[in-house]
Amino acid sequence: MPNVPTPHNGAKDGEIAKTVLMPGDPLRAKYIAEKYLKNAVxxxxxxxxxxxxxxxxxxxxxxxxxxxxxxxVGIYTYELFNFYGVDNIIRVGSAGGIADGVHVKDVVAAVGACTDSNYAAQYRLPGTFAPTADYGLLSRAVENAKKLGISAKVGNVLSSDAFYSDQEDALKLWRKMGVLAVEMEAAALYMNAARAGKHALCLLTISDCPFTGESLSAAERETGFTKMMELALSLA
Known part of the structure; x- marks a missing residue:
């Protein structure tokens, strides 16, 4: 492939598989490789x-x-899709649960990603783009979750540019629209996949719930999301 290695990725052509699991935390990537992959390099x-x-x-x-x-995530997924020939990227991340009935350690599959970001402006579209998951990956995830005994919640998430928002009521407004959880990457992943003609899915584990105060530790976020990891691996 042209343009590899890149300034952000030292891999050579052929060193990356067609399906990539992508946590935000590189230490979670290391944990997944060591726990689940054979002969990981x-x-x-x-x-x-x-x-x-x-x-x-x-x-x-x-x-x-x-x-x-x-x-x-926009940089890394763009390069994987367009420079390294990756076909499928499955985000395996953490999120804050905001809907009623969503609790820590729940698994969420993001059908769509609402966003407060201006990421889509680069495409100069004559309207608003709705970033959505690949239906094939999503439908398989729902079926595989049942087989694995994982109760996955399926719905919209919010991809926000701000972790510490100055708008105190923002999450309450998104909750009114049925949004299940808030995270920071899915919308860009879904837009990059759409533009490249590739496939993407965002799977999330709820790490905290802002309205109830429930929260997991940093260590639990790094190594404790095994249900989500195993569901994502079942799609590879």
Whole structure:
């Protein structure tokens, strides 16, 4: 492939699988590789955004961190789709649960990603683009969740540019619209996939609930999301 390695990814052509699992935290990528992949080889250490390729149940799979926020995940997923020939990216991230009935450790599959970001402005569209998951990946995730005994909640999430928002009522307004959870990357992932003609899905584990005060520790966020990881790996 042209343009590889890149300033952000040290992998050479052929070192990344067609399906990539992408947590935000590179240490979670390392954990997934060590726990689930056979013969995992590290293909990237640039900026400590660790990436690994191995096999899962005989199938090639890569896992790579994507960082925090849409600018970061936008760079890594763009390069994976357009420079490295990746076909599928499955985000395996954390989110804050905002809907009633959503609690810590719940798994959420994002049908769509509402956003307060201006990321779509680059496409100069004559309207508003609705970032959505690949239906094939989403439908398989729902079916596989049932087989694995995972109760996955399916619905809209919010991809926000602001972790610390100055608008105190923002999440309450999104909750009124049925949004299940808030995170910071899915919308950019879905837009990059749409533009490249590729496939993407965002799976999330609820790490905290702003309205109830429920919260997991940093260590639990790094290594405790095994249900989501196993569901994502079942799609590879």
């Amino acid at each position: 590290c293909f990237n250490t640039v900026r400590n955004m660790l990436g690994f390729t191995g096999t899962y149940q005989g199938r090639p799979v890569s896992v790579m961190g994507g960082g925090m926020g849409m600018p970061s």
